[in-house]
Amino acid sequence: MAEELAEEDLLRSMDEVDARIRKIRKRVRALLASIQAASQPSAATDTTGNAG
DSSP: OHHHHHHHHHHHHHHHHHHHHHHHHHHHHHHHHHHHHHHSOOTTBOTTSOBO
């Protein structure tokens, strides 16, 4: 009985860690996407930053 409870606790902990990893990955992907979007020049400006 105690062994089953320990196994359930371990599995629950693993699921919680997995969920936290998924959240962190999602946040990292969003951050990278925003950095990439900010670093790409706009189509409305030329290479000097002037509209054109």
